[in-house]
Amino acid sequence: MERIKSVLIKKESLIKEALKQLNENTLQILLVIDDSSKLIGTITDGDIRRAILNNVSFDEPVSKIMNKSPKFVYIGEEEKAKELMIKHKVKTIPVLDKEKRVIDLILMENLLETRYEYPEKSNYVFIMAGGKGTRLDPFTKILPKPLIPIGDTPIIEVIIKNFKKYGFNNFLISVNYKAEIIKLYFLENPNGYNIDFIHEKDFLGTAGSLKLAEEKLKETFIVSNCDVIIDIDFDELLKYHRKNNNQATVVGVVKNMQIPYGVIDVNNGELVNMIEKPEYNFVINAGVYVLEPELINLIPQDKAINMPDLLLKSKEFGYKVGVYPVSSRWFDVGQWEEYKNTLEYFKKVDGI
Structure with a gap:
């Protein structure tokens, strides 16, 4: 549960706060939630990079730069995580309940056979x-x-x-x-x-x-x-x-x-x-x-x-x-x- 808490961030949190949180957790992803704790987006290194290149102020809320189409699976569908990881080159897939609240995380490192192969x-x-x-x-x-x-x-x-x-x-x-x-x-x-x-x-x-x-x-x-x-x-x-x-x-x-x-x-x-x-x-x-x-x-x-x-x-x-x-x-x-x-x-x- 602590691991999940470390990657959750409120939609009104500032980008500069997200930066600090990204640096403090080892998963290199933040899950953006609304006031009902529902998943509404994600923040990764790529989102921060695009914000910098587009001169977005770090005092803006994370909702301005988050990925609004996050990759996830519902509880009971965990077997789909591997396919999502390989297709979209993501290392962490959140597991949601029926109310779209995060209840678990699936990590690529725990699926030993799952790895995206980069061309030589x-x-x-x-x-x-x-x-x-x-x-x-x-x-x-x-x-x-x-x-x-x-x-x-x-x-x-x-x-x-x-x-x-x-x-x-x-x-x-x-x-x-x-x-x-x-x-x-x-x-x-x-x-x-x-x-x-x-x-x-x-x-x-x-x-x-x-x-x-x-x-x-x-x-x-x-x-x-x-x-x-x-x-x-x-x-x-x-x-x-x-x-x-x-x-x-x-x-x-x-x-x-x-x-x-x-x-x-x-x-x-x-x-x-x-x-x-x-x-x-x-x-x-x-x-x-x-x-x-x-x-x-x-x-x-x-x-x-x-x-x-x-x-x-x-x-x-x-x-x-x-x-x-x-x-x-x-x-x-x-x-x-x-x-x-x-x-x-x-x-x-x-x-x-």
Whole structure:
């Protein structure tokens, strides 16, 4: 019953409240109910994304952006859930009573044989794994950052597995610091990943090593930092990039942040306003990008360049740089506090 309560939201609740609730539950869906507790809609990451792209204020009610044709089954019809999940690519199906009140949830993860099969893709995923990971000292004095474990699985393999679920299995991994240890880990490769390594002689920033793979990157490719874990549909990301004719697409995560102090608005030494512990919503860089090969021409040979600089340079040269906003769970595992939060989250979700 607690699990159901965690995903229910009233139709008059604000979008910014829905954002917080989505981030706090692990199912990545909210069920919108009316005053009689009847299901009238759903809110998912896609609804939040469309709201951002259409400049909808987060102070609007969720009823303005919800999906008004939610997928559900009535009690006694639970066998239909599997077909709905596969047809509509949804992971959670609510079970309703005759009054359309939610009484249970059917999860795809509990139907072991149920899984949407994504088509295999030839596109490369380029993982930046050459950094020293100094924010995780002293851990990274022994292990390279990509091999720091989430349960029994190194961060970099968690990332690779996420991509493989959506049909990506061609990986380029740029290495430098403790490169041989990373290569040794993938030597046996029982999961059959197609991996090639790109060796940086010098540290080239978060985009410079793309130049070293120029001969391989001949079609649209995805770049990921090796210390970010994000739960998104990478198949949809690639479609979005192509549909919008972008030369680059940045994945942006919507974050709600509260200032833990009273904020004073001052003008000419006089108090204008005072807000106690205000909350703000930001779209932050997730460290995942979709790029077209022509952008590699803007990268200098054997010189360090970071991805934000490459993207801004691309805009200067007239290339279209888009943003793919998501409200999904996102972890920057490259810092201690977030690493601990990541472990706690995966313990809840996977029981690691």
